[in-house]
Amino acid sequence: QQIVQQLAEEVNNGGxxxxxxxxxxxxxxxxxxxxxxxxxxxxxxxxxxxxxQHNLEVQLQILELIFDQGTGTPSKQKIKEITFELSQHGxxxxxxxxxxxxxxxARSKRKQQAEPPNTAEPEVETDVESPxxxxx
Amino acid sequence: QQIVQQLAEEVNNGGxxxxxxxxxxxxxxxxxxxxxxxxxxxxxxxxxxxxxQHNLEVQLQILELIFDQGTGTPSKQKIKEITFELSQHGxxxxxxxxxxxxxxxARSKRKQQAEPPNTAEPEVETDVESPxxxxx
DNA sequence: AAGCTATGAATGAAGG
DNA sequence: CCTTCATTCATAGCTT
Numbered sequence: 001q002q003i004v005q006q007l008a009e010e011v012n013n014g015g016x017x018x019x020x021x022x023x024x025x026x027x028x029x030x031x032x033x034x035x036x037x038x039x040x041x042x043x044x045x046x047x048x049x050x051x052x053q054h055n056l057e058v059q060l061q062i063l064e065l066i067f068d069q070g071t072g073t074p075s076k077q078k079i080k081e082i083t084f085e086l087s088q089h090g091x092x093x094x095x096x097x098x099x100x101x102x103x104x105x106a107r108s109k110r111k112q113q114a115e116p117p118n119t120a121e122p123e124v125e126t127d128v129e130s131p132x133x134x135x136x
Numbered sequence: 137q138q139i140v141q142q143l144a145e146e147v148n149n150g151g152x153x154x155x156x157x158x159x160x161x162x163x164x165x166x167x168x169x170x171x172x173x174x175x176x177x178x179x180x181x182x183x184x185x186x187x188x189q190h191n192l193e194v195q196l197q198i199l200e201l202i203f204d205q206g207t208g209t210p211s212k213q214k215i216k217e218i219t220f221e222l223s224q225h226g227x228x229x230x231x232x233x234x235x236x237x238x239x240x241x242a243r244s245k246r247k248q249q250a251e252p253p254n255t256a257e258p259e260v261e262t263d264v265e266s267p268x269x270x271x272x
Numbered sequence: 273a274a275g276c277t278a279t280g281a282a283t284g285a286a287g288g
Numbered sequence: 289c290c291t292t293c294a295t296t297c298a299t300a301g302c303t304t
Contacts, residue, residue: 073289099285106290107283209292235280242294243279 055090062086063097067104074101191226198222199233203240210237 021029062085066074074082079101083094157165198221202210210218215237219230 096284100283102289103284212291232280235282238293239279239281241292246294 052090058089059086059092062089063100063104067101072105074098188226194225195222195228198225199236199240203237208241 062082066082071078074097079094079097083092083097086092086097198218202218207214210233215230215233219228219233222228222233
């Protein structure tokens with residue numbers, strides 16, 4: 001918009017250019033450009049959010065993959081490498097990666113403790129006998 | 137419905153029973169039974185929802201009571217006991233109880249922060265942002 | 273029916 | 289590593 005304004009002024013100030021648009025026309029043009037600028041901005045935001053989401057998904061996949069490899073407690077060095085790998089797909093810090101593994105481990109352990117509540121105490125079992133079909 | 141169908145077939149196949157109903161009559165009977173089954177199902181649902189609601193109210197009372205005793209941060213062991221107590225009044229897990237206390241605490245704290253906005257400082261216009269995340 | 277609120281759950285982070 | 293806290297997401301129920 002500034003550029004248009006400057007151009008208009010230059011024209012008015014008797015530059016080498018002739019005046020081809022009235023001030024009114026210029027104002028209309030300015031408004032139209034503003035609209036286009038707004039639309040572009042929205043598009044950029046939209047694209048950014050999409051990209052961000054995708055990047056986060058990729059990073060999560062990488063993390064889960066490493067976690068599933070069972071190499072528990074990634075050492076300092078490992079964390080550095082992993083963080084580098086992850087940083088290829090978006091901003092992330094070593095602290096983030098470290099925390100992620102801490103939480104992931106603790107919570108998976110917690111889940112495993114809470115899931116099987118039938119192996120601890122032999123409660124009153126007047127139920128159907130367990131169908132043992134798991135021969136290996 | 138299957139039973140009725142089988143019965144009908146047995147009759148048709150020349151069992152020891154005589155044929156006392158036409159296929160049309162049997163079909164009508166089948167439909168009527170289906171309607172009764174549906175009504176019963178609805179009643180069961182209704183009863184369950186009533187009982188469930190009552191149980192939830194009782195459990196909530198217990199939880200609020202414990203919370204109001206100010207014995208903040210129920211430890212792991214406490215959670216176990218509380219969960220057992222609650223389970224007397226309906227299906228509930230330790231995770232449920234744990235989450236409840238977490239949320240209850242956080243939200244009461246947030247309420248207290250939001251309620252009195254005129255007690256601390258008259259005006260604060262310092263927004264500090266430190267997005268520094270470093271590694272050793 | 274749309275919007276709002278309360279609430280259970282999941283997650284990132286900090287402290288011990 | 290374990291616990292705890294703050295924030296956020298998702299949804300059921302209520303309100304208009």
